[in-house]
Amino acid sequence: MAIEQSTQSSNLVDVLETVLDKGVVIAGDIRVGIADVELLSIKIRLIVASVDKAKEIGMDWWETDPYLNSKAANKEQDQKLKEENDDLQKRIEELEKKMGKDNRLV
Amino acid sequence: MTELKYLYGIIPTDEINQTPLPSFKGLDEQHELYNIAFDGMEAIVCDLEESEYNESALEEKTSDVQWVHEKAFHHHEAVMKLHEIYTVIPMKFATIYSSKTNLEETLTKHYQEMTRLLSWLKGKEEWNLKIYCDNDSLRERTAAHNLTIEEKKKEIEQMSPGRQYLEKRKLDRLIDQQLEKEKEQHSSSIHDQLATSCVKTDIKKNWNKDVTGRTDEMCWNSVYLLENQDVEKFLGKVKQLQAEWKEAGFTLELTGPWPAYHFSKLK
Numbered sequence: 001m002a003i004e005q006s007t008q009s010s011n012l013v014d015v016l017e018t019v020l021d022k023g024v025v026i027a028g029d030i031r032v033g034i035a036d037v038e039l040l041s042i043k044i045r046l047i048v049a050s051v052d053k054a055k056e057i058g059m060d061w062w063e064t065d066p067y068l069n070s071k072a073a074n075k076e077q078d079q080k081l082k083e084e085n086d087d088l089q090k091r092i093e094e095l096e097k098k099m100g101k102d103n104r105l106v
Numbered sequence: 107m108t109e110l111k112y113l114y115g116i117i118p119t120d121e122i123n124q125t126p127l128p129s130f131k132g133l134d135e136q137h138e139l140y141n142i143a144f145d146g147m148e149a150i151v152c153d154l155e156e157s158e159y160n161e162s163a164l165e166e167k168t169s170d171v172q173w174v175h176e177k178a179f180h181h182h183e184a185v186m187k188l189h190e191i192y193t194v195i196p197m198k199f200a201t202i203y204s205s206k207t208n209l210e211e212t213l214t215k216h217y218q219e220m221t222r223l224l225s226w227l228k229g230k231e232e233w234n235l236k237i238y239c240d241n242d243s244l245r246e247r248t249a250a251h252n253l254t255i256e257e258k259k260k261e262i263e264q265m266s267p268g269r270q271y272l273e274k275r276k277l278d279r280l281i282d283q284q285l286e287k288e289k290e291q292h293s294s295s296i297h298d299q300l301a302t303s304c305v306k307t308d309i310k311k312n313w314n315k316d317v318t319g320r321t322d323e324m325c326w327n328s329v330y331l332l333e334n335q336d337v338e339k340f341l342g343k344v345k346q347l348q349a350e351w352k353e354a355g356f357t358l359e360l361t362g363p364w365p366a367y368h369f370s371k372l373k
Contacts, residue, residue: 012175013318014234014361015182017310022367023185023198026212030110030202032164034174041317043171049319 013041108156111149111203114139114184115365116213117192118224119146125191133180134158142206144213147220150188151209159202168200189365193228195220196365219372229334230305232369233362235344237293237326240355241285247355248285255281292356293326296347303340304330308368322357329368337363 016037034040112133122141130139132152141148157163167173181199188194203209213220249255255277262273301307310327318324332340341360348358 011361013313014236016178017313018234018364018367019178019182019185019196019199021198022370023196024116024201024370024372025198026201026216026372028111028113028200028202028212029204029208030159030164031161032168032200032202034168034200035171038313038317040171040174041313041319044175045316045319047171 012044013037016041108205109153110156110159111142111151111206111209112154112159113197113201113203113209114150114152114181115188115197116195116220116224117141117148117150117188118228119143119148121192122148128187128191130184130187132184133177139184142209144210145217147213147217147224149209149213150194154202156204164200164202185365189231189363193224194365195223195227195370196367216372223370223372227366227370230331230366230369231334231337231363232366233330233332233337233340233360234364235297235300235326235328235330236324236359236361237296238320238322238357238359239289239325241323244289244355245281245285248288249281252281252284255284289325292351292354296351296356296358297326297328299347300330300340300343303336303343304332306331306369310368325356329364331366331369 020034020037020040035043127139127141127150131137132139132154134152134154137153139150139152141150159167167177178199185194185196189196203212258273258277258280262270262277265273297307297309308329310329312324312327315321315323330340344358344360351358
């Protein structure tokens, strides 16, 4: 029987066309721009479909690919900053050692 | 720390006095939903940290499709929960105010209309009907059962091969037009039968297969606002129509009850 309760099991389009397009619009003073229902449904569907498919064949590299995942991109940037930081730290230590030696010489 | 107010909906104060607001986690999964009293109405909100949900932070968040997916469903579930217990004016997803004062200013501006809307929506709920059809088999049926098309086919058989090609293409177009006409006629007759038991109705746009992710085609999409006491009758009618139209290749799908998203309009 196709009479459903519109709770968790509701399908994607039903929910998006309702909560993104309808409901009282008394715009809050914080402006939020959201893609239209059509584009969003297609994108979500593609993501869900491709994630399922990829996991099925044991692929999950996109989770760490900075071009596909903003979190991964941040992680990569964090890693770079950390390396740069370590590098600078080392150089400072070396310089300090050197200065210490120099001081001793004086 | 500054806190923004995310608004889910408006409910009448007397109803919240009868049944206190259940505990429900807000959009950020930290703050709880709570009510702000406003002269006989209650605004149901949750707080959001300004630093994490200001306009530029939100711009980044909303460009992440998965974030929007998850949060739109959160909004849906929260408003559904409210609707199960109270009369509710549902807000559109992502209605956010920078302060309680700004929220109250907006409520003041729409106060009379909201009061009217709340009393009108009391005891009513929304249902959504989508009709899908198997286009290919319907097309075959249309082509086989239409007399004009049948005659045209016979005519074409007598023609020279070159002419036949052109005429067949013309006939294809004719069949398509006929098919669209039939789909529209059947769907709107189903709709008319259901519309008699509702307070208000609205016809929405059909979504294509890329959007629905289905193999059959959406040929009708409409919403109905029903009085609670008429729902049973309405559902019975839908069941009957579902059975009636199954053979002809039409699938009727009904979802609900929904908060009155489509019928909560302010001028």
